[in-house]
Amino acid sequence: MQLALAFLFSGLVIASPQAAPPELVLTELSIKHRATKDLPSMNKIVRVALPKGWTGDPENNSRSIFLFGPKGEGEIFVGLASHPSQLGVFLQRLKKRHPGSVPSPPSAIDVHGIKPHRGERATRFQITGRENGEIVTIERGEVIVMIATFVSPNDWIRLQPVLTAAYPSVSVTDVSNRERTER
Numbered sequence: 001m002q003l004a005l006a007f008l009f010s011g012l013v014i015a016s017p018q019a020a021p022p023e024l025v026l027t028e029l030s031i032k033h034r035a036t037k038d039l040p041s042m043n044k045i046v047r048v049a050l051p052k053g054w055t056g057d058p059e060n061n062s063r064s065i066f067l068f069g070p071k072g073e074g075e076i077f078v079g080l081a082s083h084p085s086q087l088g089v090f091l092q093r094l095k096k097r098h099p100g101s102v103p104s105p106p107s108a109i110d111v112h113g114i115k116p117h118r119g120e121r122a123t124r125f126q127i128t129g130r131e132n133g134e135i136v137t138i139e140r141g142e143v144i145v146m147i148a149t150f151v152s153p154n155d156w157i158r159l160q161p162v163l164t165a166a167y168p169s170v171s172v173t174d175v176s177n178r179e180r181t182e183r
Contacts, residue, residue: 134149
């Protein structure tokens with residue numbers, strides 16, 4: 001009898017429930033400045049999808065935002081730069097806010113939609129220490145988008161796949177003239 005039941009059930013495959021896709025919300029920031037001797041003028045809008053429920057307000061210049069987890073998980077910072085030298089200000093602020101966190105050396109990250117032939121690239125710095133996370137920079141459309149996440153180690157396990165799904169959403173739209181060019 002047990003053998004007969006085992007035979008009957010051997011053809012059944014118990015499907016595991018499919019994980020729902022991560023819920024993301026589009027966030028919009030802008031970067032605008034006049035031409036200098038080192039940099040051309042720029043007026044661009046950057047959109048990036050971030051985890052639903054994380055809240056915060058863009059800072060005065062609309063180039064950056066700190067988002068805070070709905071259950072106190074930690075924070076996500078998004079900042080825009082038109083040149084690598086402008087990232088130093090963001091990195092110093094993050095270092096002061098998260099002194100026990102240590103970034104790894106940089107490594108390339110595969111982000112769907114990145115077009116290296118256009119000069120686009122993505123880089124990851126893993127964060128370890130009291131908090132876990134990562135700093136990801138995505139260079140697209142002459143803008144460097146920095147997304148830095150600092151959360152507890154337990155929350156990082158849950159949040160990492162959500163952010164990995166969010167990185168391809170980064171889009172840059174040039175609004176300096178009447179024609180909008182999106183990348």
